[in-house]
Amino acid sequence: MNTIDPSVVRAVFTLADPALVPVLVQRLGLELAPALRRMATVPTALAAAIPASGNLPLIAAYEEGERSGTRDKRPRPTAAPALPLPAFAGPVAPTLPDRAGAEDPVRRAARGDLTAAEVDALLDLDDPHVDARLFAGSLLPDTERARLLAGVRRDGTRGPVPGPLVDLLWDTESSRCAGWLTAGMTSGDPEVARVVVNRLPLRTEAGRLRVVVGVWTRHGSAEVRRLLTEAQFPADTRERIEDALRRPDGSAVLGARLAAEEDPEHVVAFLRDGNDREQRERVDAVLADGGAIPWAELLRSHRVAALPDRLHIRLAEAPDCPYDLLVALLAQGLPSYGREERVWLHEALVHGRLSGADLMRYARPAPAVLSILAGTDDRTSPEWWASGAPRAEAGALVDEFLGTDADAWIVALRLFPDFTGTIVELLTTARAVVADRLGSAGE
Helix, strand or coil: CCCCCHHHHHHHHHHCCCCCHHHHHHHHHHHHHHHHHHCCCCCHHHHHHHHHHCCHHHHHHHHHHHHCCCCCCCCCCCCCCCCCCCCCCCCCCCCCCCCCCCCCHHHHHCCCCCCHHHHHHHHCCCCHHHHHHHHHCCCCCHHHHHHHHCCECCCCCECCCCHHHHHHHHHCCHHHHHHHHHHCCCCCCHHHHHHHHHHCCCCCHHHHHHHHHHHHHHHCHHHHHHHHCCCCCCHHHHHHHHHHHCCCCHHHHHHHHHHHHHCHHHHHHHHHCCCHHHHHHHHHHHHHCCCCCCHHHHHHHHHHCCCCHHHHHHHHCCCCCCHHHHHHHHHCCCCCCCHHHHHHHHHHHHCCCCCHHHHHHHCCCHHHHHHHHHCCCCCCCCHHHHCCHHHHHHHHHHHHHHCCCHHHHHHHHHHHHHCCCCHHHHHHHHHHHHHHHHHHHHC
16 A cells, blocks of 8 residues: 655645545545654644544544644644734834924934834935934935935035934944945945944945945045055055055046946846855855846856855845746755844745745745645745745646546645646646546546
């Protein structure tokens, strides 16, 4: 008698149409018994169909699993858990009367429940203390952060970045401040640049030159010399800048060098170089230093020679990773690594960058993909997305291939444990097997 892996039984009966489950139980019979003895969680429809089947040995196997103490008797939650609290967690300030002068603007700017229009109105004040309070919160768009760090006022005029904001940059803890400073990398404001070179590691040559070229463009070589006394730059970078300071066209020379460092092909070569750990770190370094990932060139490079796995995974974690690179990573296969190495897949499904249908068409091997879509792979699939859109998309595609054909479902169930291809390939195979049997029977 054939036996079917418990994880496959759990996943298939989680995805199957509940109306079809009793038929599958009747047809499979004792093939399910070994899995039922070992399953920690039995899908609701399967648990209801077993007693109703009247198959006493199968019922006994199910009850043996109940007595074993390994089964979780609590149903799996179907509701989404609470979403993470926003950065400004804590009591929400009461709504104040909408009257002029009802609340001091600086105090108001510290609130975490302001609407976009209210934030906009506060920015229109061009008050340094109000701006600093808004900057410290979570409601300010990145474009506004970059504007404030460049010393640009709402009327378009430009001046030194005010003291309250500079003080905030110095005083805020590094982990929180790093993202802010990245937005000010090219601001050209000398005081912001001082904070950047003192508080950020600046791990790329492009990052170091962005700061210097920005200051030189806005304030000249004297401010660059002042900045250089505080910067902990590598010796070759320092020598390059000092050489430029001795030349009348020094600003243009450094600008050209920065352009070469930012060249997409150069960035691709930089990312590909080094070992697995270095490649991941280099992606982080490019982004932290205000650079951009050259997606089009990376995709072309991947088509010529596949990106190293660890680099590819790190790139897939980026929210703007192109769909084609995500699909290419799916097609390479999903080895049984831990959940922490599937963050990219979880995030892509949560945010709709990949669909359940994408997993079924491109990812392999089929058993791993099935458990992800069914929400039965605890390494990857939290309930709050496994029971949502990706699973619904997967169910629709399964119905398209198998429908209510019990024979096709049974063939698919038996194929799953050792099938190394995609789920769509498996479903196509199952449908073909049934069609072949029907054809042979009709001859």
